[in-house]
Structure formats: structure tokens, C-alpha cells
């Protein structure tokens with residue numbers, strides 16, 4: 001979806017630094033950030049927490065038909081990575097040999113261009129992961 | 133089910149397919165007129181309209197679909213409301229119609245569902261449907277709907293040994309059923325080879341594992357017990373209506389090989405009706421992708437967890453088996469105009485329970501089930517219907 005500058009900027013800090021939330025009440029981590037703990041609701045005590053930048057592939061797929069804004073990337077690997085704190089995150093897997101992209105494979109986060117928006121070519125950045 | 137009795141007294145649908153000659157409004161008017169004529173009520177007996185539609189704004193540039201429906205059916209000034217829950221929009225509209233009658237607020241209402249999907253490019257359709265997931269954290273990172281279900285399929289294969297061939301058999305069965313349904317988008321049978329040799333869209337899912345882009349609409353007329361018994365020869369009683377929510381994004385779920393929202397909605401529906409899954413004679417399940425039908429079979433209790441692939445392989449969900457699934461052809465074969473699908477499922481079950489599903493009739497069907505999912509499982513709706521004549 002074509003996003004304006006403010007929409008990209010708003011999530012920039014969390015996307016660049018993998019910042020999620022930790023609840024001091026139930027000890028759960030969440031990504032993306034939550035304003036209300038889904039477990040404790042009002043009793044939750046939330047604070048920002050940087051997520052680990054390493055984890056393992058939990059599931060993956062090779063996408064051959066991408067949405068608008070991903071024309072130059074297709075085909076690409078999309079995966080669910082289980083981070084070292086057990087939080088799951090959806091991400092692209094790049095810079096990795098095809099035979100290394102499989103369930104259980106250790107991966108680490110990198111900072112990358114995600115997509116280009118509209119005619120003015122606004123570039124949005126965020127995280128992608130690679131097999132280590 | 134709580135409240136007053138609610139009946140389906142009329143059902144109708146447009147043909148499903150790529151209808152370059154039909155607009156959004158023509159599709160819903162076509163379906164609604166058929167449902168009203170089928171019910172034998174007069175338009176003036178209707179008291180309210182509920183319409184399911186997911187993304188007419190992005191697909192057709194048209195919002196305010198509630199008003200559009202009332203206006204073009206000549207039903208002004210009736211209250212007319214659009215409901216949205218992604219691909220479960222139709223079922224959510226259905227629930228609102230049911231609750232309006234069960235509560236005693238109205239006696240006769242119309243429920244419709246519509247989507248006009250083929251006026252935009254495939255990429256734009258993919259982006260639009262992506263909005264059924266988490267726009268900021270899934271679609272932003274390149275997730276398409278086939279990709280999200282592929283991530284589930286991969287886990288189901290790992291955890292239970294489900295195979296790509298077993299998924300293909302779901303598509304083969306649903307196309308075989310669709311070939312017997314004159315309203316279906318695909319009127320041709322396919323083979324396992326057709327599916328297995330089709331190109332990957334998001335591995336392990338191939339083109340023939342996916343439901344198509346479809347234009348279409350469906351509608352039903354709901355009435356209270358008093359009205360239904362007076363004017364309807366073949367009333368179909370609603371015996372359960374349940375809905376559950378789960379995390380918008382797939383990544384935030386504990387399990388990828390089942391949909392918790394489906395499990396919870398199913399449990400509540402069977403409790404409401406006081407029956408068990410084995411009492412169901414015919415079912416319409418949400419097979420947006422072949423893996424979705426397999427997971428739904430397990431989550432609804434038609435088989436043990438992990439056994440759905442084997443059950444399909446054994447032909448135990450075909451017409452003529454104990455539990456025929458997706459006699460209409462399902463989303464896969466009949467087509468999936470997202471906002472219409474939940475209502476179309478009700479239409480098919482009503483026809484089955486009335487004995488009018490020509491060419492694909494399930495013998496002695498007394499109880500039917502519909503299961504409709506929004507997004508990758510953030511909304512699930514289950515309805516149970518019973519023949520009452």
C-alpha cells in the first residue's frame with residue numbers, strides 16, 4: 001500500500017531497532033509494541049524493550065507474486081523467525097543460499113530497504129534477516 | 133441459540149466469476165431480487181438490510197455500500213448497514229441480521245454480501261486483500277495472503293506429515309463439486325496433476341491451491357418463527373451463530389497449524405445447538421487455500437488434529453460420504469468474492485437442506501454448517517442450520 005511520509009516515519013524507530021514491549025507483570029515480550037498487555041490488560045506494566053536480533057526460522061515460503069511496491073524484489077523468501085526470546089516476527093530472508101533457508105536455521109537481523117512507494121519513489125527501510 | 137427463533141425463508145445468488153459486464157450494484161441487486169422472490173415476501177415487509185462487503189473502496193472506489201443496496205433495491209428509507217470483517221464480512225452481516233430478529237427488534241430482514249474484484253490489476257487485488265492481515269507489520273514486509281497460508285501449510289506439513297498431494301486433493305474435490313453447480317466460477321473438473329504442475333505462488337502453495345479473484349453476490353431473507361411458519365413452505369432454522377477473534381497478525385499466534393478462532397467459534401456453536409460435529413450432514417468450509425480446508429476440518433472436529441490429509445485422501449469428504457464438504461465447490465471452485473462468501477455458504481446450505489441442490493444434492497441432509505474466516509484467522513464465524521419442515 002502506498003504510504004505517506006508520516007506513516008513510514010511513525011514506525012521507523014521500532015522497525016530500525018526491533019523495539020517491542022516487555023510486561024513486568026506477566027514477563028512476556030511483545031513485538032510490535034503494545035499499549036495494553038494482551039495477557040494482563042489493565043494490570044500489565046509495560047515498558048519498551050529491544051528484541052534480540054538473532055533467532056531461528058519457524059516457517060518460510062518463497063513468494064513469487066508480490067504486492068504493489070515489491071516489483072524489484074520478487075521472488076523473495078518470507079519467513080516467521082522465532083527470536084531468542086520466543087517472540088515470533090514476520091520478515092524477509094535475504095543474502096542466504098536457497099538450501100540454507102529451512103525450518104530451524106539460525107538467522108540474524110539486518111537493516112535493509114523494504115519497499116519503494118509511489119511515483120516519488122519514497123523508500124521505506126526496516127529489518128530483514130539472513131541465515132548465519 | 134438465545135432469543136426468538138430465526139429462519140432463512142429465501143435464498144439467492146448471482147453467478148460467480150469474472151463479470152466484466154456487471155458492476156458492484158448490479159451484482160447485489162441480482163442476488164437480492166432472487167432471494168426476495170424465493171421468500172415470497174413483499175419488499176415492503178422488509179424492515180432492515182445488512183450487507184457484507186470487504187473492500188469496495190479499493191476494488192471499485194465505492195464506499196457507503198449499505199445506502200447503495202437500499203437505494204438500488206428500491207428499499208429506501210429502510211435502515212441499511214454495511215459490515216466488514218475481511219473475508220468473513222458476509223457471515224458477520226448474517227450474524228447481525230440474526231441478532232436483530234432473535235432480539236425481537238425486527239421480524240423480517242435481508243442479508244446480503246457482495247464483492248467486485250476484477251476491475252483492478254492482480255497486484256492491486258493482492259495489496260487490497262493484504263489489508264485483511266496486519267498492514268503495518270505483514271503487508272509492509274511483503275506478505276501476501278498466499279504467503280501467510282503458505283507459512284501455515286509448511287508448519288502443518290512438518291507437524292503432521294501433510295503432503296502437497298493431499299492439499300491438491302482438496303482442490304480436485306472442490307472443482308468436481310463446482311462442475312455440478314451452475315453458479316460456480318469454474319465448471320471444469322481438474323486432476324491432481326493439474327494442481328501439482330501449476331506454478332508456485334508462495335511455496336508450498338501453487339496456483340491451483342488458491343481461490344480465485346471473483347465478482348459475485350449472495351443474499352438471504354431472514355424471518356422470525358411467526359412469519360416463517362405463516363409464509364414459508366421450507367423454512368430453515370438457524371440453530372447456532374458464533375464468532376471469535378484472534379491476533380490480527382499471524383506471527384502473534386501460538387500455533388500455525390490450527391486456527392484458534394475457528395476452534396472457539398466451533399465449540400460455542402455446537403454448545404448453542406446442543407449437537408456434536410458428527411451430527412452435521414453437510415458443511416461449507418472456508419477453503420481460501422487448500423490448507424485452510426484441511427485445518428478447518430480438524431478445528432471443527434470432523435477429524436482428529438493432523439488427520440485431515442488422510443481423510444481427504446480416503447475420499448471421506450466427497451458427496452456421498454458421511455460429511456460432504458464444500459458441495460458448492462467452495463471458495464476454490466465456486467469462487468471467492470470475499471464479502472459475498474459467508475452469505476453464499478448459507479445459500480448453499482439452505483438449498484441442500486431444502487433438497488434443491490440439483491446435481492450435487494446430499495441425501496437426507498438435515499443439519500448443515502458454515503465456517504467463514506476473516507484474514508489469516510483473526511475472525512472466524514460458524515453457523516449451524518437445521519431443516520424444519
Ligand SMILES: [Zn+2]
Pocket residue numbers: 023024025026027028037038039040041044045
Ligand atoms: Zn502482562
